Amino acid sequence: MKMIKTGLMLATLLVLGACEGTGIFGNGGNVGAGQSPGRAIEESSLEYFATEIGDRVLFAVNEATIGDEAKRILDAQVAWLNKYPERTIVIEGHADEQGTREYNLALGARRAAAVRNYMVSAGLLETRLSIISYGKERPLEVCSSEICWSKNRRAVTVVAGGMGNV
Amino acid sequence: MNQINYVITAVFVLLAGMAGAQERPTIEIDISGGVIEPMPVAVPDFVAETNGARRLSGDIASVVMADLANTGLFREIPGTAYIAGVTNFNAQPVFSDWSVVNVQALVTGAVSTGNDGQLVVKFRLFDVFAQQQIGEGVQYTGTQDNWRRMAHKVADTIYTRITGESGYFDSRVVFVSETGSKNDRKKRLAVMDYDGANLQYLTDDSSIVLAPRFASNGRDVIYTSYESGLPQVFLLNMESGRRTQLLEDATNMATAPRFSPDGTKVVMSIIEGSNTDIYAVDLSTRQRTRLTNSSGIDTTPSYSPDGSQIVFASDRGGSQQLYVMSANGGEARRISAGGGSYGTPVWSPRGDMIAFTKIRAGRFHIGVMRVDGSRENLLTASFIDEAPTWSPNGRVLMFFRETAGANGAPQIYSVDLTGRNLKRVDTPSFASDPDWSGVLR
Numbered sequence: 001m002k003m004i005k006t007g008l009m010l011a012t013l014l015v016l017g018a019c020e021g022t023g024i025f026g027n028g029g030n031v032g033a034g035q036s037p038g039r040a041i042e043e044s045s046l047e048y049f050a051t052e053i054g055d056r057v058l059f060a061v062n063e064a065t066i067g068d069e070a071k072r073i074l075d076a077q078v079a080w081l082n083k084y085p086e087r088t089i090v091i092e093g094h095a096d097e098q099g100t101r102e103y104n105l106a107l108g109a110r111r112a113a114a115v116r117n118y119m120v121s122a123g124l125l126e127t128r129l130s131i132i133s134y135g136k137e138r139p140l141e142v143c144s145s146e147i148c149w150s151k152n153r154r155a156v157t158v159v160a161g162g163m164g165n166v
Numbered sequence: 167m168n169q170i171n172y173v174i175t176a177v178f179v180l181l182a183g184m185a186g187a188q189e190r191p192t193i194e195i196d197i198s199g200g201v202i203e204p205m206p207v208a209v210p211d212f213v214a215e216t217n218g219a220r221r222l223s224g225d226i227a228s229v230v231m232a233d234l235a236n237t238g239l240f241r242e243i244p245g246t247a248y249i250a251g252v253t254n255f256n257a258q259p260v261f262s263d264w265s266v267v268n269v270q271a272l273v274t275g276a277v278s279t280g281n282d283g284q285l286v287v288k289f290r291l292f293d294v295f296a297q298q299q300i301g302e303g304v305q306y307t308g309t310q311d312n313w314r315r316m317a318h319k320v321a322d323t324i325y326t327r328i329t330g331e332s333g334y335f336d337s338r339v340v341f342v343s344e345t346g347s348k349n350d351r352k353k354r355l356a357v358m359d360y361d362g363a364n365l366q367y368l369t370d371d372s373s374i375v376l377a378p379r380f381a382s383n384g385r386d387v388i389y390t391s392y393e394s395g396l397p398q399v400f401l402l403n404m405e406s407g408r409r410t411q412l413l414e415d416a417t418n419m420a421t422a423p424r425f426s427p428d429g430t431k432v433v434m435s436i437i438e439g440s441n442t443d444i445y446a447v448d449l450s451t452r453q454r455t456r457l458t459n460s461s462g463i464d465t466t467p468s469y470s471p472d473g474s475q476i477v478f479a480s481d482r483g484g485s486q487q488l489y490v491m492s493a494n495g496g497e498a499r500r501i502s503a504g505g506g507s508y509g510t511p512v513w514s515p516r517g518d519m520i521a522f523t524k525i526r527a528g529r530f531h532i533g534v535m536r537v538d539g540s541r542e543n544l545l546t547a548s549f550i551d552e553a554p555t556w557s558p559n560g561r562v563l564m565f566f567r568e569t570a571g572a573n574g575a576p577q578i579y580s581v582d583l584t585g586r587n588l589k590r591v592d593t594p595s596f597a598s599d600p601d602w603s604g605v606l607r
Contacts, residue, residue: 098525101377107463110440113440132396144571
């Protein structure tokens with residue numbers, strides 16, 4: 001119980017960070033880890049997409065529902081993609097370790113498809129995106145508690161195509 | 167790989183000079199009952215009847231002993247306790263030498279090599295207290311590099327004579343071998359004897375692979391791989407090493423394949439966005455037939471041994487539960503009734519039970535139930551216990567257990583149908599997704 005409470009508090013902090021416009025959900029990845037403060041990031045770059053817009057959205061346990069926070073991130077992703085129309089994306093769906101491998105593979109696909117459907121309804125051309133699921137095969141965080149699981153239940157927008165993959 | 171091809175011939179020989187051989191065992195173990203006191207057994211080194219057989223005489227006895235002890239039904243009386251070994255296979259054992267150290271079942275054997283390089287293994291089984299031979303002596307002939315299989319055949323015969331159940335030691339397990347850290351796991355397919363010996367890798371570790379399953383011929387394996395980008399179903403022939411994608415033109419993700427018992431079809435899941443349904447694919451035409459049509463996730467299908475029905479997991483009703491339908495699709499009836507969610511159902515080779523993974527209150531269990539969902543029995547509990555597979559005789563299950571935390575990793579375990587005798591199967595690296603073959607031919 002104590003573990004779960006801590007997890008919730010940290011999740012709250014993450015959301016607060018997101019509201020300040022700097023620490024959005026997406027900056028938990030590897031990209032931008034070594035950047036110096038104050039350095040301007042080229043808006044067209046993958047680094048900008050990952051750190052300033054946020055390249056991932058998170059899900060509740062066994063859910064594939066796009067929440068309000070996720071909608072804000074996906075709206076920003078769609079706006080960026082509309083600005084750089086030569087870019088294509090792959091949406092990777094992932095699950096935490098609390099399910100069987102095969103079920104989580106389908107659950108990850110359900111999450112990736114939910115993101116795809118949202119982005120298409122927000123005006124992104126369906127031909128510019130594809131989806132893949134990794135189930136619980138590719139965890140980002142390795143601890144076995146909610147603080148890690150909440151970050152692993154994700155759909156990550158991986159940008160490819162055009163601009164020489166800056 | 168060629169091992170599977172070699173035929174080991176068994177001859178029931180009337181080995182002369184043994185008076186009073188019993189067809190019906192005088193000692194027996196009822197393995198379906200309650201708590202069992204393991205039967206004390208001795209397997210002294212087999213008698214080497216030729217010089218060429220000398221190096222194997224102890225090894226064969228060790229494998230026979232390990233097979234029997236592994237079941238939890240037999241207790242090894244170690245060689246250090248023996249009054250004397252066996253030096254003449256054809257002489258009547260001195261029963262008092264064995265009864266004094268509490269041996270109840272005595273296995274004697276002989277091994278010889280022929281001019282053609284063939285290995286001949288013979289054995290007899292004795293009830294020490296009744297001072298009688300149980301059944302006839304049996305002789306196996308095979309190539310020398312098949313000595314382990316011949317030892318397993320000896321142990322299978324002994325197991326059958328004492329328990330009345332068919333044996334399972336001469337069998338193999340295909341699985342996923344895993345290395346690396348939890349967030350950078352490398353996976354590859356591997357196959358080994360049921361006891362972990364003779365491990366061979368079937369793929370490299372460049373792509374994620376999942377859930378390999380044997381065909382009933384023991385030579386073909388079907389599995390999921392990311393090697394072409396999206397997860398797809400692949401066929402692998404273990405003899406030729408040839409690998410083919412089942413559906414060449416597939417644009418959707420596919421997963422969770424299993425062969426039909428007659429080997430003519432594959433049942434599997436195709437993932438179309440948020441919807442996952444079960445399909446049967448004809449192996450000769452590669453034509454696919456849709457079997458389920460729910461908007462939920464329908465996955466991990468498994469045929470009944472007669473091929474007439476399919477059990478699968480679905481979250482169509484909310485949480486993931488087990489359902490049974492005709493092998494041709496159509497209406498499915500839910501069989502799981504307890505709390506929690508259920509996955510990875512596997513029909514038993516006897517046809518009367520379903521093994522499954524159950525997740526409840528943050529714990530994973532391996533469990534079994536009757537085909538109608540009654541008499542659910544959870545055999546294990548841990549952080550993650552997942553993906554059971556049945557021994558060829560339906561008395562033992564293997565599955566994988568994954569430990570929690572940053573250094574968490576999977577290993578293969580076996581457990582009796584009764585929930586007793588939980589044991590780790592020895593593998594050189596992490597291991598998961600086991601599938602147990604039938605008894606080799």
